[in-house]
Amino acid sequence: MPTTDDNRTEDGATGAGALDARKAAILNAVVTEYIGSAQPVGSQHVVDAPGVSVSSATVRSDMAALERDGYLAQPHTSAGRIPTDKGYRFFVDHLGRPGSLDPVGRQQVRQFFDHAHGEIESMLERTSGLLADLTDCTAMVVGPSHESAAIRSVQLVGLGQRLALLVVVLADGAVQKQSVELPDEVDEIRLADAASRLAAHSLGLPITQVGPLVVPTGDPKTDTVVAIAVDALRSLGSAEAVDQLFVGGSSRMAAAFDAVDTVRSVLGILEQQLVVVTLLRDILDTGLSVAIGTEHGVEPLASCAIVVMPVSVDGVEAGTIGLLGPTRMNYPLALAAARVVGDRLGQRLSEPSR
Amino acid sequence: MPTTDDNRTEDGATGAGALDARKAAILNAVVTEYIGSAQPVGSQHVVDAPGVSVSSATVRSDMAALERDGYLAQPHTSAGRIPTDKGYRFFVDHLGRPGSLDPVGRQQVRQFFDHAHGEIESMLERTSGLLADLTDCTAMVVGPSHESAAIRSVQLVGLGQRLALLVVVLADGAVQKQSVELPDEVDEIRLADAASRLAAHSLGLPITQVGPLVVPTGDPKTDTVVAIAVDALRSLGSAEAVDQLFVGGSSRMAAAFDAVDTVRSVLGILEQQLVVVTLLRDILDTGLSVAIGTEHGVEPLASCAIVVMPVSVDGVEAGTIGLLGPTRMNYPLALAAARVVGDRLGQRLSEPSR
DNA sequence: GGTTGGCACTCCACTCTAGTGAGTGCTGAC
DNA sequence: GTCAGCACTCACTAGAGTGGAGTGCCAACC
Numbered sequence: 001m002p003t004t005d006d007n008r009t010e011d012g013a014t015g016a017g018a019l020d021a022r023k024a025a026i027l028n029a030v031v032t033e034y035i036g037s038a039q040p041v042g043s044q045h046v047v048d049a050p051g052v053s054v055s056s057a058t059v060r061s062d063m064a065a066l067e068r069d070g071y072l073a074q075p076h077t078s079a080g081r082i083p084t085d086k087g088y089r090f091f092v093d094h095l096g097r098p099g100s101l102d103p104v105g106r107q108q109v110r111q112f113f114d115h116a117h118g119e120i121e122s123m124l125e126r127t128s129g130l131l132a133d134l135t136d137c138t139a140m141v142v143g144p145s146h147e148s149a150a151i152r153s154v155q156l157v158g159l160g161q162r163l164a165l166l167v168v169v170l171a172d173g174a175v176q177k178q179s180v181e182l183p184d185e186v187d188e189i190r191l192a193d194a195a196s197r198l199a200a201h202s203l204g205l206p207i208t209q210v211g212p213l214v215v216p217t218g219d220p221k222t223d224t225v226v227a228i229a230v231d232a233l234r235s236l237g238s239a240e241a242v243d244q245l246f247v248g249g250s251s252r253m254a255a256a257f258d259a260v261d262t263v264r265s266v267l268g269i270l271e272q273q274l275v276v277v278t279l280l281r282d283i284l285d286t287g288l289s290v291a292i293g294t295e296h297g298v299e300p301l302a303s304c305a306i307v308v309m310p311v312s313v314d315g316v317e318a319g320t321i322g323l324l325g326p327t328r329m330n331y332p333l334a335l336a337a338a339r340v341v342g343d344r345l346g347q348r349l350s351e352p353s354r
Numbered sequence: 355m356p357t358t359d360d361n362r363t364e365d366g367a368t369g370a371g372a373l374d375a376r377k378a379a380i381l382n383a384v385v386t387e388y389i390g391s392a393q394p395v396g397s398q399h400v401v402d403a404p405g406v407s408v409s410s411a412t413v414r415s416d417m418a419a420l421e422r423d424g425y426l427a428q429p430h431t432s433a434g435r436i437p438t439d440k441g442y443r444f445f446v447d448h449l450g451r452p453g454s455l456d457p458v459g460r461q462q463v464r465q466f467f468d469h470a471h472g473e474i475e476s477m478l479e480r481t482s483g484l485l486a487d488l489t490d491c492t493a494m495v496v497g498p499s500h501e502s503a504a505i506r507s508v509q510l511v512g513l514g515q516r517l518a519l520l521v522v523v524l525a526d527g528a529v530q531k532q533s534v535e536l537p538d539e540v541d542e543i544r545l546a547d548a549a550s551r552l553a554a555h556s557l558g559l560p561i562t563q564v565g566p567l568v569v570p571t572g573d574p575k576t577d578t579v580v581a582i583a584v585d586a587l588r589s590l591g592s593a594e595a596v597d598q599l600f601v602g603g604s605s606r607m608a609a610a611f612d613a614v615d616t617v618r619s620v621l622g623i624l625e626q627q628l629v630v631v632t633l634l635r636d637i638l639d640t641g642l643s644v645a646i647g648t649e650h651g652v653e654p655l656a657s658c659a660i661v662v663m664p665v666s667v668d669g670v671e672a673g674t675i676g677l678l679g680p681t682r683m684n685y686p687l688a689l690a691a692a693r694v695v696g697d698r699l700g701q702r703l704s705e706p707s708r
Numbered sequence: 709g710g711t712t713g714g715c716a717c718t719c720c721a722c723t724c725t726a727g728t729g730a731g732t733g734c735t736g737a738c
Numbered sequence: 739g740t741c742a743g744c745a746c747t748c749a750c751t752a753g754a755g756t757g758g759a760g761t762g763c764c765a766a767c768c
Contacts, residue, residue: 417761431762432759
């Protein structure tokens, strides 16, 4: 750029994205204070920050440079500086010490997992509440995908004249069901017979890999039932097998913004399970753990940041944790909370005894 | 009250809660316009309303009387009138024609239920979205209670070394599960054996009425498994058997209020499943179908109104629909939508084929 | 007696005008 | 490169003035 006089301190110096030590300190101070106060930060507020032992005039000149380089912005002339998305990005990547939960929070987490009980779904639900409490953000928890879990049990339960329920238990403890309509009244014996044939065909396979069944057994009535049940089973695996999403603390979004419109559109996004799950997956796939502002493509969330953390059980990825807040969210805290809770959750899910 | 000169038009005249025909028309006009505009309504805006063929001066005098009687309020002197909770109440009870969905909405409902598919949970979830779309309110749908549904099937599926899953299928198609920890490794045969003893003990009973099992069969190992499983089964019935709640369109609350605080506290309530379910139940139990302002006891919802509608399947109550909006919500529309959707949902759930 | 037009009054919402203060950019000296 | 000093900018606030929507009251009317 021609406006930048002689880029004496910028990128080229010590490597890509590097910043003068003092400029980094100033940026750090601005971001930190802005996260706390949500007010534009002036040069005077920064002089006492560690690593910045210069006068406010010098700070001002550095801030001007930081603004030229896109790390800071001014809401208007003669106002303090606000971090840009790029500024937050630098903060997250190079500044902001690892961060850890405060003792109170750690205590909360410990207590939560010590007393955690119930089935996985309700635990994930409550986990989202815990995360929201810890971080004051909206928390999203995506449950483990059952795509690769093997079928442990298949059962057909008669419910009425011509209605039966297909109940499938997977190795990871998930239960899926699908009601099936039968062409004729079918007695329990035949139903059990069909179920055992179904089991022989599908037991041990992941639900997505159950193939169509062709070989008939002679009894046409049983064959029909089996055929219908196989179809139902396969439809379970193929269709909208969207991972389950739990959103906690969505009310915190209302506190984060004072523009009601923003709140509305953000909440609107949160209502769309598919969008949220895809979004979290996309962010993870790009290898990020934080997406700031417009870095993810979802336009209504432009003033938000998202922290994601995979949850792994015995080494394999089994879910995702997401934290949604304004771009001026407390990144170190959010990252620490996501990490701690993610780890503990992974441990918990891998314990045989729950 | 001494201020009321001679209560010539009030309650006493034609029965409890009755209002002069013209006053009723005026109240009607004020409520209707305020619902639309959210602005205080002046006397001039009312003179053209049907049933009010008098001058604005007369309207003013009537409005003053309505205010004395608590139906209207003024934000400040020299401002128009706003309905009070009592005013809304009168509107809902005596004014506001039955109301019906517009053709577009009716079409939407028809289409929705024609294409409705999938299991009950996902259908209820999507129903909440439909209701929110129709009414621009936040919709709450409480699924049928499984308290009285008889157990159709009980199964124990081994999951790991010492872990099994208890899977219970109820007559209404609901599936509940509970993982159980076993003291020892137990083979499939013994597990099946235990399950069949469990079935003999509980089949046909509602889950809440399964009693403790005492009679031993001689084989101590199987006995232990059965005992553990019975406990698990009973805990399923007793504990937090909270009806499932689906909330749709919570983002609409953000549009309804311009005070972010209100939005926040209302959303906070919506996050508490138990509170919401209890609230809806309480309102139904008092025989109301609309609760306005402080009529229900939940303080953070003081500026909200709730429309409730039971959903009955084959005559028995099987769920609840709730609509939450600001007190100035469109009551006729909300009531109509809740009724129509409730009816169709009830029908849908009673059809054997889904 | 209820209804009405007229009138004085109220008070919000808006505009305009300083005045204030936090903050900036620039400059010349060290 | 750093810094003190200085002029400048501009949001924010308070106060005054104004317009308008709306009211309450009253005397007159049917």
